[in-house]
Amino acid sequence: MHPRLQAIYLVRCDAPAIEERARAIAVEQSVEMPLSAIADDFVRSQIVGRVEGITERQDRLFAVRISLAAETAGRDPGQLVNMLFGNTSLHEDVELADVVLPKDLIACFGGPRHGLHELRRRVGAPARALTSSPLKPQGLPPAGLARLAEDFAQAGIDYIKDDHGLAEQAYSPFLARLEAVARALRNLEQRSGRAARYVPSLSGDLDTMRSQIAAAKDVGVDTVMVAPMIAGVSNFHRLICENPTVAFIAHPTL
Amino acid sequence: MHPRLQAIYLVRCDAPAIEERARAIAVEQSVEMPLSAIADDFVRSQIVGRVEGITERQDRLFAVRISLAAETAGRDPGQLVNMLFGNTSLHEDVELADVVLPKDLIACFGGPRHGLHELRRRVGAPARALTSSPLKPQGLPPAGLARLAEDFAQAGIDYIKDDHGLAEQAYSPFLARLEAVARALRNLEQRSGRAARYVPSLSGDLDTMRSQIAAAKDVGVDTVMVAPMIAGVSNFHRLICENPTVAFIAHPTL
Numbered sequence: 265m266h267p268r269l270q271a272i273y274l275v276r277c278d279a280p281a282i283e284e285r286a287r288a289i290a291v292e293q294s295v296e297m298p299l300s301a302i303a304d305d306f307v308r309s310q311i312v313g314r315v316e317g318i319t320e321r322q323d324r325l326f327a328v329r330i331s332l333a334a335e336t337a338g339r340d341p342g343q344l345v346n347m348l349f350g351n352t353s354l355h356e357d358v359e360l361a362d363v364v365l366p367k368d369l370i371a372c373f374g375g376p377r378h379g380l381h382e383l384r385r386r387v388g389a390p391a392r393a394l395t396s397s398p399l400k401p402q403g404l405p406p407a408g409l410a411r412l413a414e415d416f417a418q419a420g421i422d423y424i425k426d427d428h429g430l431a432e433q434a435y436s437p438f439l440a441r442l443e444a445v446a447r448a449l450r451n452l453e454q455r456s457g458r459a460a461r462y463v464p465s466l467s468g469d470l471d472t473m474r475s476q477i478a479a480a481k482d483v484g485v486d487t488v489m490v491a492p493m494i495a496g497v498s499n500f501h502r503l504i505c506e507n508p509t510v511a512f513i514a515h516p517t518l
Numbered sequence: 519m520h521p522r523l524q525a526i527y528l529v530r531c532d533a534p535a536i537e538e539r540a541r542a543i544a545v546e547q548s549v550e551m552p553l554s555a556i557a558d559d560f561v562r563s564q565i566v567g568r569v570e571g572i573t574e575r576q577d578r579l580f581a582v583r584i585s586l587a588a589e590t591a592g593r594d595p596g597q598l599v600n601m602l603f604g605n606t607s608l609h610e611d612v613e614l615a616d617v618v619l620p621k622d623l624i625a626c627f628g629g630p631r632h633g634l635h636e637l638r639r640r641v642g643a644p645a646r647a648l649t650s651s652p653l654k655p656q657g658l659p660p661a662g663l664a665r666l667a668e669d670f671a672q673a674g675i676d677y678i679k680d681d682h683g684l685a686e687q688a689y690s691p692f693l694a695r696l697e698a699v700a701r702a703l704r705n706l707e708q709r710s711g712r713a714a715r716y717v718p719s720l721s722g723d724l725d726t727m728r729s730q731i732a733a734a735k736d737v738g739v740d741t742v743m744v745a746p747m748i749a750g751v752s753n754f755h756r757l758i759c760e761n762p763t764v765a766f767i768a769h770p771t772l
Binding site: 294295296297302304306307310311312333335336338339340342343345346347349350351353354398400401402403404408427428429431432433434435467468469470471472491493494495496497498499501502516517518 | 548549550551556558560561564565566587589590592593594596597599600601603604605607608652654655656657658662681682683685686687688689721722723724725726745747748749750751752753755756770771772
């Protein structure tokens with residue numbers, strides 16, 4: 265018995281047509297061709313998507329549960345996204361609402377690695393409120409952002425994260441910003457013992473993000489932010505695997 | 519005068535509230551904070567988004583044109599996506615409808631590099647209908663897909679592209695599939711002179727895609743398919759810059 269992943273789609277459809285629509289989605293999200301043209305037994309029995317259940321949520325709105333072979337996702341988070349969204353992402357009447365993954369796929373991708381407990385431990389806040397603030401506005405030079413970060417740290421903020429708009433920009437290049445903010449927080453810690461963490465936002469392609477993480481580690485930064493849907497989830501997964509001590513905070517932004 | 523990029527959002531809103539809503543979007547998509555808390559002149563005059571125009575499209579539906587400083591995108595396509603979608607992507611009443619980029623940003627990113635003319639030239643189809651077919655279903659082993667590709671080529675198909683579901687999967691690994699299909703088409707060309715092009719689909723992280731392109735070049739393949747929104751547009755741009763002779767065909771899938 266091959267493990268299967270379950271995708272739940274919300275489908276707007278007239279009630280008499282939903283069964284046929286659900287079967288069409290199952291085919292579209294797996295083999296994308298008429299079943300009558302498929303002679304291969306493995307493909308017909310395992311790869312073709314299956315309608316596992318249809319539930320009416322509201323008038324003309326149905327939850328359709330479709331199972332797909334876990335093998336179709338390989339071991340690649342990007343290919344999983346490809347299988348789940350696929351061509352139905354072009355259809356306005358279909359929305360991906362939920363996903364249930366088989367255990368081995370969850371084990372392959374992993375989940376939150378450090379967790380809230382470790383984030384609390386790193387800043388010495390095991391029980392009290394854990395605080396975080398974005399560093400903004402973009403357009404300020406590194407020195408201006410560093411002064412602001414120092415104010416935040418003095419005011420009791422634990423994690424000071426780049427606003428997601430901060431990237432590799434002429435008015436505040438990543439490296440200059442990283443070094444200025446890290447130095448300001450390091451100096452404050454030496455003066456007052458107040459140890460806040462800077463969370464720089466990664467941007468660019470995989471190589472650029474790798475060099476940004478390396479630079480962050482060099483100045484003692486162990487938490488970074490990334491927008492996985494912009495970086496590409498396969499690249500996000502690669503970064504996580506390559507940097508086991510770094511905590512990654514995700515931003516939606518798409 | 520700094521160049522600015524224009525983002526056109528469709529906003530569902532009551533008419534009396536649209537001006538204030540438009541200003542809120544302009545602030546949210548740029549500095550994301552109250553203007554009263556911004557003292558820096560450069561940020562206030564250049565970085566804060568500006569409402570350039572509001573047009574009523576239908577009852578309660580407005581096109582809002584907002585300009586953003588081109589510097590906010592840096593020279594990174596991923597950061598451009600970040601600026602354009604940003605936090606409004608979380609709001610159901612706002613949709614990004616169009617974008618107008620300043621010339622230097624277009625020059626930086628580039629456009630279609632080879633174009634239809636070159637795709638026609640490569641297969642000797644300067645004027646006749648240019649043909650293409652996806653290779654499917656996934657689940658077939660490489661030899662099965664190679665036989666199908668040969669049938670397509672004999673039937674007159676010019677570009678035989680992987681179905682977007684084909685990736686790095688146990689039943690048909692990328693390298694085995696690439697080699698089997700490329701060999702079948704090469705043999706056919708030697709027998710009959712019929713020269714069809716195979717277009718394998720890239721998947722995985724940037725490193726994996728790089729190695730897939732290198733393998734494709736090794737067997738004479740000069741056209742590949744990629745899903746830029748899954749790969750991440752910055753990585754897509756990097757691949758294109760690194761492989762000037764390769765034609766990239768994009769797939770939506772998200």
